[in-house]
Each structure stands twice: as C-alpha cells, then as structure tokens.
Amino acid sequence: MKEKLELILKNASDDIKNAKSVLELDEIRLKYLSRKGELNSIKKNLKDLTDEEKRTVGAFANNVSNQLELLLSEKSEELYKIELNKKLEEERIDITLPSDFRPQGKIHPLTQTVNEIVEIFQGMGFSVVKPENSPEVETEYYNFDMLNFPKEHPAKDMQDTFYTKTAPNVILRSHTSCSQIRQMLTQNPPVRVISPGRVYRCESVSARKNNLFHQIEGLLVDKDITFADLKGVLNEFIRIYFGSARPTRFRASYFPFTEPSAEVDVQCIICGGKGCRTCSGTGWLEILGSGMVHVNVLKNVGIDPEIYTGFAFGMGVERLTMLKYAINDIRLFFNNDIRFLRQF
Ligand code: DAH
Numbered sequence: 001m002k003e004k005l006e007l008i009l010k011n012a013s014d015d016i017k018n019a020k021s022v023l024e025l026d027e028i029r030l031k032y033l034s035r036k037g038e039l040n041s042i043k044k045n046l047k048d049l050t051d052e053e054k055r056t057v058g059a060f061a062n063n064v065s066n067q068l069e070l071l072l073s074e075k076s077e078e079l080y081k082i083e084l085n086k087k088l089e090e091e092r093i094d095i096t097l098p099s100d101f102r103p104q105g106k107i108h109p110l111t112q113t114v115n116e117i118v119e120i121f122q123g124m125g126f127s128v129v130k131p132e133n134s135p136e137v138e139t140e141y142y143n144f145d146m147l148n149f150p151k152e153h154p155a156k157d158m159q160d161t162f163y164t165k166t167a168p169n170v171i172l173r174s175h176t177s178c179s180q181i182r183q184m185l186t187q188n189p190p191v192r193v194i195s196p197g198r199v200y201r202c203e204s205v206s207a208r209k210n211n212l213f214h215q216i217e218g219l220l221v222d223k224d225i226t227f228a229d230l231k232g233v234l235n236e237f238i239r240i241y242f243g244s245a246r247p248t249r250f251r252a253s254y255f256p257f258t259e260p261s262a263e264v265d266v267q268c269i270i271c272g273g274k275g276c277r278t279c280s281g282t283g284w285l286e287i288l289g290s291g292m293v294h295v296n297v298l299k300n301v302g303i304d305p306e307i308y309t310g311f312a313f314g315m316g317v318e319r320l321t322m323l324k325y326a327i328n329d330i331r332l333f334f335n336n337d338i339r340f341l342r343q344f
Pocket of ligand 1: 174175176177217218255257258288289290291311312313314315
C-alpha cells in the first residue's frame with residue numbers, strides 16, 4: 001500500500017510540475033485529492049490493515065496529501081503570476097501613443113457673422129424676411145426698376161451685373177435691396193425686417209473683391225420714422241457688433257432708392273483713427289450704406305409716403321468680418337482652406 005502511495009506521490013508531483021495552467025492544476029487536485037480521488041480510495045482500504053499498519057500507512061497517506069497540497073499551492077501561485085503577466089502584457093495600453101485625431105466641424109466665419117448680426121437686429125425687434133421674398137435669381141424689375149434706378153443707370157451695365165440666358169431681364173441679384181421691395185409688396189407697414197443673403201457682381205476677383213459675396217439688408221417702415229431713428233439703430237448695432245462705443249460718422253452719399261442717403265464709417269479698428277493701410281490713411285472705415293426710403297420706392301409698392309416713412313440700410317458681411325478679425329484677403333472665405341477656417 002505504501003508503494004501505491006509512493007507511486008501516487010510521484011505521479012501527482014510530476015503532473016503538478018508539468019501543469020501548464022491553473023485550470024489544469026484544478027483537474028490534478030480533483031484526480032488525486034478529492035473525495036473520489038486516488039488518495040482517498042487508498043485511505044478507504046486502511047480498515048483492512050492491522051492497527052500498527054493503519055498508523056504508519058495512515059500517517060504516510062496524510063503526509064503525501066500534505067506534500068501534494070503544498071506542491072499544488074506553490075505551483076498554483078507560480079502559474080497565476082505567469083498568467084497574470086501574460087494578460088497584462090496582452091492588454092497593455094500605451095498611454096504615450098497619440099490619440100485618434102477627430103476633426104471637429106465649425107460654422108463658417110461668414111455664417112457666424114450673419115448669425116451674430118441677425119441676432120443683434122432681432123434684439124431690436126427686426127425679423128428675418130421669408131426666403132421666398134429673397135431670391136438670388138432676380139429680375140431687373142426688382143433689382144433696379146422698383147428701387148428707383150433710372151433706366152440708363154450704369155449698375156445695369158453687363159459689366160457690373162450677371163445676366164442669365166434664361167430670359168431677358170433675369171439676372172443674379174447685385175444686392176439684397178430687392179428683398180425690400182418684395183417684402184413691402186407682401187406686408188403692410190409697420191415693416192421691420194432684415195434680409196441676409198448672397199449677391200453677385202460681374203467683377204474681376206482680387207483681395208478686396210469677389211464676384212459672389214454676402215449682404216445684410218435692413219428695412220424699417222412705420223409712422224413718424226426719422227433719420228434720428230436710423231442713426232440710433234445703426235449706432236446701437238455698431239456698438240454691439242464691434243464690442244464698444246466706437247466713434248461713427250454718417251457721411252452724405254447717394255443711392256437711387258434712398259433720400260437722403262448716408263454711408264456710415266467707423267473709426268479704423270486697426271489704427272484707432274491715426275491712419276493706416278487698411279483705412280487708406282483716413283482713420284475711417286466705411287461699413288454700410290443707408291438712407292431714408294425714397295418716396296418713389298414707397299409709391300412703387302403702394303405705401304402712402306404722406307402717412308409712412310422709413311429707413312433702409314445694407315452692409316457687406318465679408319467686409320464686416322474682415323474688419324473684425326483683421327483679414328486682408330476676401331478670397332480666404334471661399335477657398336475653404338481648413339487652416340484658415342479652423343481659427344474661428
Ligand atoms: N444696395 C446697396 C449696395 O449694394 C447698399 C445699400 C445702400 C442698401 C443704402 C440700402 C441702403 O438699403 O439704404 O451697395
């Protein structure tokens with residue numbers, strides 16, 4: 001019996017020594033040390049032995065059992081460490097690796113400016129004209145005639161305006177002022193709207209000019225509207241848009257659809273009025289055209305100029321964005337160079 005036990009000890013020790021995994025060790029434990037294991041089946045036969053033999057063989061069986069338990073726990077610890085290290089190695093994360101680059105979309109700077117300006121005027125009670133009152137493909141009738149342009153006005157020249165082949169007199173609008181007409185034809189006073197959109201001019205492209213650009217038109221028609229209202233609204237706009245009470249200048253000008261007309265200058269953002277290249281040494285930057293809506297325009301849309309008066313203004317979105325961020329080339333807005341766009 002003792003030989004059997006020695007054999008078990010030897011086999012089990014070998015098995016333990018050669019075990020490759022903790023799982024395998026569990027199986028070895030089952031095979032030799034469990035209730036139905038080999039060691040126990042020997043212990044069961046002890047009853048057939050003499051008392052003396054029972055004692056020595058029994059003690060030896062316990063000894064074998066203890067030795068195997070010890071070997072198992074040592075091996076188990078060893079294998080556990082190996083398995084853990086292997087797992088750690090496999091699941092290792094290199095925190096010094098650069099992370100995935102996920103480019104984030106941005107709103108185009110021109111759209112940002114439009115949104116900002118629209119919000120400022122909404123704050124003063126203006127609403128945005130309906131898209132159907134602001135088409136980009138227009139007729140000469142709305143773009144010029146209804147706005148009191150004389151028949152032979154130079155702006156109507158093919159040199160300045162894009163004509164289409166669709167139909168005679170169908171053009172790409174050269175300004176957003178046509179939406180004034182469309183709005184007044186569909187809405188009775190009081191009218192208080194702004195109209196952002198694209199406009200087109202047949203011009204050679206340069207750092208200052210593109211043949212597609214954006215304007216925001218404003219129109220307010222009501223009883224008792226005066227030039228003081230125009231100044232008040234535009235000064236408030238400039239204060240909010242440029243962020244501080246910047247000196248402004250209303251300079252007499254001419255537009256066919258306003259009388260009197262004024263161009264509005266702000267003190268140069270770049271040099272603070274001393275005179276620099278951006279302001280051509282004048283210390284002032286022209287930012288918009290404006291004026292009191294011409295009596296003929298009101299008549300054209302069937303509004304009685306004896307009862308109602310109004311003012312209108314139009315500004316260039318590219319120009320306002322360029323001034324705010326000191327951008328020196330209008331073409332940057334249209335090239336879609338990500339290095340430029342990312343900065344806004
Ligand atoms: N339409 C003019 C332009 O494109 C800008 C303008 C001037 C609009 C005076 C107006 C205005 O509404 O009253 O240059």
